[in-house]
Amino acid sequence: EAGVVQSPRYKIIEKKQPVAFWCNPISGHNTLYWYRQNLGQGPELLIRYENEEAVDDSQLPKDRFSAERLKGVDSTLKIQPAELGDSAVYLCASSRGARSYEQYFGPGTRLTVT
Amino acid sequence: DQQVKQNSPSLSVQEGRISILNCDYTNSMFDYFLWYKKYPAEGPTFLISISSIKDKNEDGRFTVFLNKSAKHLSLHIVPSQPGDSAVYFCAASDNNDMRFGAGTRLTVKP
Numbered sequence: 487e488a489g490v491v492q493s494p495r496y497k498i499i500e501k502k503q504p505v506a507f508w509c510n511p512i513s514g515h516n517t518l519y520w521y522r523q524n525l526g527q528g529p530e531l532l533i534r535y536e537n538e539e540a541v542d543d544s545q546l547p548k549d550r551f552s553a554e555r556l557k558g559v560d561s562t563l564k565i566q567p568a569e570l571g572d573s574a575v576y577l578c579a580s581s582r583g584a585r586s587y588e589q590y591f592g593p594g595t596r597l598t599v600t
Numbered sequence: 601d602q603q604v605k606q607n608s609p610s611l612s613v614q615e616g617r618i619s620i621l622n623c624d625y626t627n628s629m630f631d632y633f634l635w636y637k638k639y640p641a642e643g644p645t646f647l648i649s650i651s652s653i654k655d656k657n658e659d660g661r662f663t664v665f666l667n668k669s670a671k672h673l674s675l676h677i678v679p680s681q682p683g684d685s686a687v688y689f690c691a692a693s694d695n696n697d698m699r700f701g702a703g704t705r706l707t708v709k710p
Contacts, residue, residue, distance in 0.1 A: 490643070526609075526702060526703075527702050527703075528604070528689050528691075528699075528700030528701050528702050528703055529644070529689075529700050530700070531697050531698070534697065542696065542697060577643055577644075579643070587632045587634060587649060587693050587698070588634070588646045588649065589646070589698070590645075590646070591636075591643030591644045591645065592643050593641065593642050593643050594642075594643050
């Protein structure tokens with residue numbers, strides 16, 4: 487069984503530029519999560535999808551962040567424009583159902599904003 | 601607000617000895633607790649979990665203990681092996697979302 491796939495693995499951009507991250511969850515996993523992990527901290531949830539529906543986006547900074555999950559499979563997370571404080575690792579995770587506590591994480595995208 | 605806390609940023613133990621990683625939480629609504637292990641440049645991987653109706657769960661060398669009255673859980677690894685060297689995250693979940701601690705970096709010395 488293939489794991490959660492994320493791309494790119496690393497991204498360096500200048501502030502005010504846009505950036506997008508892509509995630510392909512494990513096949514059959516209906517729930518998809520985007521987390522942000524700052525240095526020395528644990529992952530913090532940005533948005534959670536159940537199939538195509540964003541059921542929890544309360545922590546997503548909606549002025550500059552957007553996400554979509556078309557057809558309930560792949561998902562993209564976009565930042566526009568990026569700020570210096572957005573430098574972090576962006577993790578995607580998936581699970582079988584909404585109450586499936588065991589989330590499977592991708593390797594993450596390390597974003598550096600200069 | 602940090603609802604899940606791992607107060608020890610690092611821990612070093614000798615190979616073959618016991619590693620004990622600790623975690624405290626504040627939200628009494630959490631009903632499921634997990635430990636994740638993370639190697640550099642990889643995402644966290646699920647290690648072991650425990651429901652709030654239990655006080656112990658064991659899986660091979662790994663045992664998680666839950667003390668609900670103290671809002672405390674711990675992960676015991678025995679015997680510790682050099683391959684266990686990683687960052688360990690404690691996580692707690694209620695019906696809505698999962699909160700992670702900041703992690704403890706475990707180093708197992710040969």
